[in-house]
Amino acid sequence: MALPKYTETRYRIWHYFYIAICTFVFIFLIAPLFVIFPLSFNAEEFLVFSEGMKNLDPDAFSLRWYKDMVYGTKNPWGLAAKNSFIIAIFATLGSVILGTVAALGLSSRHMPFKGIIMATLISPMIVPLIISGVAIFFFMAKAGLAATHTGIVLAHIILGTPFVVITVTATLSGFDHSVTRAAASLGSNPVNTFMKVTLPLILPGVISGGLFAFVTSFDEVVVVLFLAGLENTTIPIQMWTGLREQLSPTILAVATCLIVLSTLILISAELLRRRSERLRGINR
Amino acid sequence: MSSETKQILTTDGIPLEISLKKAERKNKIKAFLLVAPLLLFLIITYIFPIGEMFTRSIDDKMITNMLPKTFKSMETWDGKELPSEEVFASFLSDFKILVDKKEHGKLAQRLNKEKNGFNTITKKLFRQVKRNKIDETQSIKEQIMKVHKRWRNVEYWQAIKRTAPPYTSAKYLKAMDMYLNEDNKITQVSEDRRIHRILWLRTVEVAFFVTVFCFLMGYPIAHLLATLPMKYSNLLMICVLLPFWTSLLVRTASWMILLQQQGVVNDFFVMIGLVADDNRPEMMYNKVGTYVAMTQILLPFMVLPLYSVMKTISPSLMRAGKSLGGTPFVAFWKVYFPLTIPGIGAGCLLVFILAIGYYITPALVGGASGTLISNQIAYHMKTTLDWSFASAMGLMLLGGVLVIYWLYNKLVGVDNIKLG
Secondary structure (H helix, E strand, O other): OOOOOOOOHHHHHHHHHHHHHHHHHHHHHHHHHHHHHHHOOEOOOOOOOOHHHHOOOHHHEOOHHHHHHHHOOOOOHHHHHHHHHHHHHHHHHHHHHHHHHHHHHHOOOOOOOHHHHHHHHHHHHHOOHHHHHHHHHHHHHHOOOOOOHHHHHHHHHHHHHHHHHHHHHHHHHOOOOHHHHHHHHOOOOHHHHHHHHHHHHHHHHHHHHHHHHHHHHHHOOHHHHHHOOOOOOOHHHHHHHHHHOOOOHHHHHHHHHHHHHHHHHHHHHHHHHHHHHHHOOOOO | OOOOOOOOEOOOOOEHHHHHHHHHHHHHHHHHHHHHHHHHHHHHHHHHHHHHHHHHHHEOHHHHHHOHHHHHHHOOOOOOOOOOHHHHHHHHHHHHHHHHOOOHHHHHHHHHHHOOOHHHHHHHHHHHHHOOOOOOOOOHHHHHHHHOHHHHOHHHHHHHHHOOOOEOOHHHHHHOOEEEOOOOOEEEOOHHHOOHHHHHHHHHHHHHHHHHHHHHHHHHHHHHHHHOOHHHHHHHHHHHHHHHHOOHHHHHHHHHHHHOOOOHHHHHHHHOOOOOHHHOOOOOOOHHHHHHHHHHHHHHHHHHHHHHHHOOOOHHHHHHHHHOOOOHHHHHHHHHHHHOHHHHHHHHHHHHHHHHOOOHHHHHHOHHHHOOHHHHHHHHHHOOOOHHHHHHHHHHHHHHHHHHHHHHHHHOOHHHOOOO
16 A cells, blocks of 8 residues: 555545554454463463563463363363364254255245245344344243253254355355256256255355354354253353353463364355355456 | 237147246245245244243233132222122132142232232231131121231222233333333332333443444454455455454453453553553453453454445546545545445444344443343343243344344345355
């Protein structure tokens, strides 16, 4: 963003002011994540930078809290991580299957009542989570699914499908329907056409919708707080109780792991988005 | 098609029009069948339960079912003097059934909510009934009136009559710090007990200011991201996307560390000499913490829609504005800014709706002044178990969100919401 030489002074000042604001906002956005990193290696029990850490003394750093996270006797992180992954994986599978099939129907130009059905399908995204939590809890309690994995998985499918529906319909909006007609004219049945022709083309959209659904489930705490019993504790629930009760550095170790995980998800989501744009013929 | 034109027939002799309609209907059914599984699933597990929240929030059938005879005989009572012998008799017979079912406690609780003092007198009546002290051959009215002086007070019988309808608006009024008084008029509760209205106002206030802060911070960086060359903007985009994909609780935890009294932000203020070391300001467990943390957490939801709109605006438009004699500021204000309004609308809507239902972050960093209406809903769901009250507040919040959504749709159109 080099300025042309003829720029007047006041615009020059304004330009640097603008750059300064942007820098500040970027730091504001990203810095909080980096505070956690060094502190999770703290050798001491306090959540502040010790004098040793400020002087980069190697003794001030340790893997103590990571060991505590993995081997700690009273630590529920193992169970929580297992539950979180199981729930998130099944919820993602459910959301992806239901959402993709629904998106196929929705992007057909024959679909009746498109507006109202679309509004219904994405409503879990618009309704504040706390209300979704109350409603889903009422259903699960009645169906006898409160405090079960099944109940939580179903709840997360409800919350995750809107993302899949949105990303897949977006992918399908640039979809050339003549290829499915070509497949049909060559004698392929609809299921075969979907698996061999449509799915490979919309796969980036499906997977990125699935990533959204996975993260939604993996990070979801409001609804789970209503639904979960002691057996169904998840990572977000443990973090929530930990942050409310005793803020121990073990939480920071967990948080660091979660940041690494989200970085991986971000990278895959970005790669998929680019691939999807390439496949849809959007050149930039 | 006029009747004179010859109908076009398909090969099997059916008029083309009918044949096409048939095919169209078949396609419609096909498309609908694809959507049906998800639609049904959501209707059963999600839409119906939201409807159930409504019936739950106005439901007052419990007491209607407890005192069926009493309410029947009260129909003819004018509610001014003490009711007749018949009402007392039917009340006693209803009450005896409740005692047999051990449900008199529930009745006392419900009546006590209507008017204070019912607890004691119901207990007294219960003891008399249990000991078979009430002789049904004599006047039941006289005997009940002897149990406690309040049974002689017509106000208590009026209170019972008020509970007769199977539906009540009491929960909604309670959420607005109001109630129905003896004359069925909507009254405000005394000033020191008006807690809910403060919470509603605070919720709207926090959501509004967080939206404003997000807009003020998001607009410049979205503009920078949209105008920088691709190789730089992709790198900077990570600064927006990484927080977006990172767990909400992780981000809240990091703010708790940053904002604490010995935290990094305070260290920094001391270092540049803004505050004295022994006078570090409290930045957490108050509104400052809520605003700072929520703004950072919701900022990506503002930047992403803004960015996707700004990306489509051609830079030559600004150049044209300038070449026609506008200063950069005028060109920006008259050309660029109006074109970004769909993005501003989408971003503000997203942030506001997310903020208004926020629960986790205010509960962790907000302290007492960070309690919002969502926290109150969760409290009544989990602690007091007053689910009908939680439902009523939830539906009021939902109503507000739907109104905002509707307004947005009128002004900007929903199709502008984009992800990533």
